[in-house]
Amino acid sequence: MESVARRLKELFVPIHEVAYMADEPTEELQALGYEGYWPGYFAARSAPLGNVPAEVVDALFYNFVPGEVAACIPSVWETATPEAVLAARERGCVTALRRILGDLADTPAIARSAELAMRAALYAPMEGRFLYAGLRSLPVPEEPLARLWHAATLLREHRGDGHTTALVAAGIDGQESHVLQALYSGMKPREFGRLDPLTDAQLEEVINGLRIRGLVDNEAQFTPAGRTLRTEIETLTDTLAAPAYECLEPHEIDQLIADLTPVAQKLKAASPF
Incomplete structure (x- = not known):
């Protein structure tokens, strides 16, 4: 509820x-x-x-x-x-x-x-x-x-x-939070407006940091752990x-x-x- x-x-x-x-x-x-x-x-x-x-x-x-x-x-x-x-x-x-x-x-x-x-x-x-x-x-x-x-x-x-x-507390920085919100909203990270100031290389660095921690997969989509963490936040x-x-x-x-x-x-x- x-x-x-x-x-x-x-x-x-x-x-x-x-x-x-x-x-x-x-x-x-x-x-x-x-x-x-x-x-x-x-x-x-x-x-x-x-x-x-x-x-x-x-x-x-x-x-x-x-x-x-x-x-x-x-x-x-x-x-x-x-x-x-x-x-x-x-x-x-x-x-x-x-x-x-x-x-x-x-x-x-x-x-x-x-x-x-x-x-x-x-x-x-x-x-x-x-x-x-x-x-x-x-x-x-x-x-x-x-x-x-x-x-x-x-x-x-x-x-x-x-x-x-x-x-x-979850170890998620500001740009990572935008990526998680984009994925939750069914968008690709580059489609999320607040990520526009990042270059492609900078955005890939943010996504790769989440990937290393097992929160997103190779396709830059939620892993089960990433979805769980977002829900916990x-x-x-x-x-x-x-x-x-x-x-x-x-x-x-x-x-x-x-x-x-x-x-x-x-x-x-x-x-x-």
Whole structure:
């Protein structure tokens, strides 16, 4: 049976991901002076940490090709402050949610789910969750739709910090995690967008490292051991995310799922991913 953490992840992640899939957040960041997509991405996602070195952001984000983060951090802070970036990101995300959700954006279900989600988001343990901890230091929006997006972002990054812990414990680095995700999704590694920055030789080196450990075969497909390890990583990620929801009663979890299901459906239908 699907765990509560897994079920709610499927509902919260689409809310958070308007930050990446919708035009409005990118437009708000570009209005601050960022050109293209990636400078605004790195500025917005790392802004809760303040102006920290590229090495810190690289370690926390975990799965970027060496040099990608340093191409933007810390130079992005010459364009705008973390505070201005955070405000632009939230403004753009709420605008995008309102456009996509239409009349649903102002329903009692949004206000109700925002309160339940925020309760869980603030109940989650902070220890070892550095990106989540940075987000926890930010003020919580009052407006229900903004509050729901902020809660979804907290829960997503809390889960993400736990996922990084699971990957590190399994000995899987960032690029290897992309290869495993590609295979799980039924794709060839070269078809997986986040592996695009790697040259063919670099990608083959990553795959060969997994092959040596018996996780992929000569055709760059899962071995039984590789599939098992990937499942174990996901299970541990769910386990580490679960404490956030212990503050909610079963009927509240049922209500949250009922309220967020149509929200997630609309967002997924609108997503270009």
